Structure formats: structure tokens, C-alpha cells
Amino acid sequence: MAEEAILGYLENHEEIADSGEFAATRGIDHNDVVNVIKSLHGFRYIEAQDIKREAWVLTDEGKKYTAEGSPEVQLFLAVPPEGSISKDELQKMFDPSVFKIGCSQAGKNKWVEMGKQVSRKVQHVEDKVKDLLLRIQDGQAIDKDGINALKARKLIVSQTWKGYSLRKGPNYAPKRKKVATDLTRENLQRGDWKELEFKEYNFNAKGQPAEAGHLHPLLKVRKQLKDIFLQMGFEEMPTNNFVESSFWNFDALFQPQQHPARDSHDTFFLKAPSTTRTLPEDYVERVKCVHESGGYGSRGYGYEWKREEANKNLLRTHTTAVSSRMLYVLAQKPFAPKKYFSIDRVFRNEAVDRTHLAEFHQIEGLVCDRGLTLGDLIGVLHDFFSRLGMSKLRFKPAYNPYTEPSMEIFSYHEGLGKWVEIGNSGMFRPEMLLPMGLPEDVRVIAWGLSLERPTMILYGIDNIRDLFGHKVDLDLIKRNPVCRIGIN
Ligand code: FB9
Numbered sequence: 001m002a003e004e005a006i007l008g009y010l011e012n013h014e015e016i017a018d019s020g021e022f023a024a025t026r027g028i029d030h031n032d033v034v035n036v037i038k039s040l041h042g043f044r045y046i047e048a049q050d051i052k053r054e055a056w057v058l059t060d061e062g063k064k065y066t067a068e069g070s071p072e073v074q075l076f077l078a079v080p081p082e083g084s085i086s087k088d089e090l091q092k093m094f095d096p097s098v099f100k101i102g103c104s105q106a107g108k109n110k111w112v113e114m115g116k117q118v119s120r121k122v123q124h125v126e127d128k129v130k131d132l133l134l135r136i137q138d139g140q141a142i143d144k145d146g147i148n149a150l151k152a153r154k155l156i157v158s159q160t161w162k163g164y165s166l167r168k169g170p171n172y173a174p175k176r177k178k179v180a181t182d183l184t185r186e187n188l189q190r191g192d193w194k195e196l197e198f199k200e201y202n203f204n205a206k207g208q209p210a211e212a213g214h215l216h217p218l219l220k221v222r223k224q225l226k227d228i229f230l231q232m233g234f235e236e237m238p239t240n241n242f243v244e245s246s247f248w249n250f251d252a253l254f255q256p257q258q259h260p261a262r263d264s265h266d267t268f269f270l271k272a273p274s275t276t277r278t279l280p281e282d283y284v285e286r287v288k289c290v291h292e293s294g295g296y297g298s299r300g301y302g303y304e305w306k307r308e309e310a311n312k313n314l315l316r317t318h319t320t321a322v323s324s325r326m327l328y329v330l331a332q333k334p335f336a337p338k339k340y341f342s343i344d345r346v347f348r349n350e351a352v353d354r355t356h357l358a359e360f361h362q363i364e365g366l367v368c369d370r371g372l373t374l375g376d377l378i379g380v381l382h383d384f385f386s387r388l389g390m391s392k393l394r395f396k397p398a399y400n401p402y403t404e405p406s407m408e409i410f411s412y413h414e415g416l417g418k419w420v421e422i423g424n425s426g427m428f429r430p431e432m433l434l435p436m437g438l439p440e441d442v443r444v445i446a447w448g449l450s451l452e453r454p455t456m457i458l459y460g461i462d463n464i465r466d467l468f469g470h471k472v473d474l475d476l477i478k479r480n481p482v483c484r485i486g487i488n
Contacts, residue, residue, distance in 0.1 A: 015167045245314075
């Protein structure tokens, strides 16, 4: 309808001066006319020039006054021509806002004497406000004072009206021609390609989003951290066993069997299979001894170590369980220095909150060599974290059952303007390394951090459930930006 009206009108006329008037005189919705104008303009059937007009339109309250009269006139007419009426009586006759505005305006106009009793001061009044509003509604112009008075009472607002003036375009035709968007095999066979008109390429059109796979932010950050370790000459440890024995997860690390972390409130123990099948018996014997009576210069813990405790299967609480397995294997052959890393899931039976779940991905690095010192650990930490964009580090003495000394690692976060804990570190104890069979002068420096913390900070995610777990919004996975960890 709108398309035929526009193309038909332009066949015999130079221009359509105003699309708004054109639509109104034909009873067509102006929005429909605008949509057709945009389409015809796209195919160059018409040329369109923008028209903008500031028009005054009535607010809902303004429309109410045109129907019911202004509050001041309503109030005046409710006061008897002779005598008076009590204000309370008068108030019961009106909606509170109408009464309030009516009293104020009628008083201002000196139409009534306002007291406990209300009486008229004039015989007759005109509802000029209503008259002005009706004239605006009919599209008539009114003077500036009138506009300002109505605007002040929020009875009218200014509205920008957008329309077009139209003329024939280079591709004008009284009827739209069907344009081809594809050259088909049939067009060539029939030969009708010669008469076809093709739609112009829209080089500004955005491409279709490629439906492809999307990497999870955690995996993207894991890849960047893996690259950092590989660039530093570290080898990845095999972490493909979530189930671990208490022996490798705790006992081999010289973590005593009565340590609170070994309680079921902190650790997920398995019901089936509840116990591990095989352990290296000679090594187990040495671990038992070092826990009970020490050795290698250590006093041990002096408690009765129980095999059944060590046999309990659990979900590993840290990837340091993998480190202990790897160091034991290293100790079974002629010693050669090694640099290992691991990045994988660990499980802790702890209270969950906005930033902690019962599992997280631990990142762990270790260097095993003769004569390593705490200074070497500090140096490696500076090298590693500077590749993450964190070069301002501080270290705080800490405690881990399996490292001595131990240090918490802090980095100064420019954005937050404060020191942020970014990990933990230490030197594995002799009571852990020597029962494995490593040479006496071999030292192991190690450190750990989580994958979730840096990922949440890099991607601006403040609730871990938006990053990991069954409630993750897959659209976040699809549309998350590329985030590169800072490299100095
Ligand atoms: O990741 C942690 N914080 C962090 C790391 C990086 C980071 O980068 C941002 C881009 C700037 C920001 C923050 N932390 C360790 C510190 C805290 O978040 C802490 O509250 C949470 N910790 C986890 C354990 O909590 C249950 C993070 C996790 C952690 C802690 C210690 C180790 C590993 C992970 C370890 C170890 C270790 C020690 C000695 C020898 C071997 C391993």
C-alpha cells in the first residue's frame, strides 16, 4: 500500500515534500511509510532528504485537562456562585492532586477567596489552559508565553519528528522490479540472465557469525600459562588421575595423618574404590619411619603411623600429589635435574562462596636440582610472574606441612591499588625428598596458584559460577573477548 502510493504519486509529481503529510492525508501509518522509504532508497528507486521538526505534544496530564477541563476551572465551578462552601466539603469532591493544583491556580488567578470557607471572587472564568491544549492538539501554533506556561506545568513536551522529502531516484520505476540476488544455473541455461537486474552488493554488510567451536576462558588462560612454562623449559606432569591415594596426596609429602586437612570435612574420600591397591612397599616403610621417628636429621612426628590411613582413596586436594609421584620416579634412576609443571583440577570439601567452589584448577611448578636455595625460588617466581604481567612481588613467611621455608606470594595490583595474594611457594622438606631416595644435596623449589583467580580478573568475572559449573551462560563462552596475560 505505502509503496504503491509513493511510486504512483512520483510518477506524475516532482516530489513528495513531506512524508508525514503524505501519510496523514492517505490514512497510512507514518512508520510504515518510513520503512518503505528506506527500502526504496536502498534500491535507488527514490532519493530521500531528512526532514526534522520540533513538535509540542500533550503529556497524559495535558490530555486529561482537554477532556475534564483544567483543575482550577473544575474547582471554581464547584464553588457556589453565592455564599461559600467549606474547604473540607470541597476537598471531598476531588482527587487530591486535582484539588491541590486547583486551589493553587484558582488562588493565583484571584478567582476564589481561600479560607476555611471558600467563596467566588469573580462571576465567570475562561478555561484558557484547556483552549491552548486543544489548539496544540490540532497542530495550531500558539505564542511563546502560552508554550512556557504549559511547559512549566508539564502539560506539554517537545518531540522531534523525523520525516523525509522524496524525489525519483536513478532506478525509479512506477512499480518495483524484482531484482535477482543470485546468478543461478537456470538463469544461464534459460539465457534470461541477460534481462535480469541484480541487487547491488552491500559491501558494508556484516558477515554471518561463523558457527564454530568456542574455547572456555579457563582453557584459554591455561594455554597461555602452559606456554609460559614451556618457554621456561618446564615439562608437563601427567595429571590424568583425579582419584589419588592418601599416601601420595599426604603421607609422601610428610603431612601427618592427624592433620586437619586430612579430615573428611576438608577432603572428599571415596567409598568405592575406598582403598588403593598397590604402593611401593619399601618406600612406604621409609615414609612410615620418617613420620613416626624421623631420620635424615628430623625428629619426625612421634605418632603411630597407620597403613590403612595411607590406603584411603580420595579426590586429590592438590596437584602436589602428582609432584610427589614424579619426584619418586626421578629418585629411582641416576639423578638428573628436572623442571616440571602441572595445571589441572583439584577438589576440596570446603565451604563454597562467590569466588570458591569445591574444586578449582591448581597451577604448580617445581625445579629439582642440586644445591638450590630460597634465592633460586625467589628468582624463578620473579621470572614466572613477570611473564604474567606481575613484576612487583613481595613474599610473606607462611606454613605448609611439606615445605620449609614456605612463602605466600603477593603482587601489587595497580588497578586495585593494593597488594593481592597471588600464590604460595616453598622448598620441599628433606623428610619428603630423602625417603624417596633423592641424593642428599638435591633440593626442590615449588610454587602454586589457581587458574580461576587470574581468569576471573582477566575476564572481569566476579562470581565463579559465571565461569565454571552447570550454570555457566554458554553465550559468555561464545562471546568472551580475547584476553592476553600481560607480558613485560
Ligand atoms: O591463585 C591465587 N591468586 C591469584 C593468582 C593469580 C592472579 O593473577 C591475576 C592476573 C592478576 C591473581 C590472583 N591464589 C592461590 C591466592 C588466593 O587467590 C587464594 O585465596 C586462593 N588460593 C587457592 C587455594 O585456596 C583454596 C589460590 C589457590 C592456591 C593456593 C596455593 C597453592 C595453589 C593454589 C599452592 C601451592 C604450593 C605451595 C608450595 C609448593 C607447591 C605448591
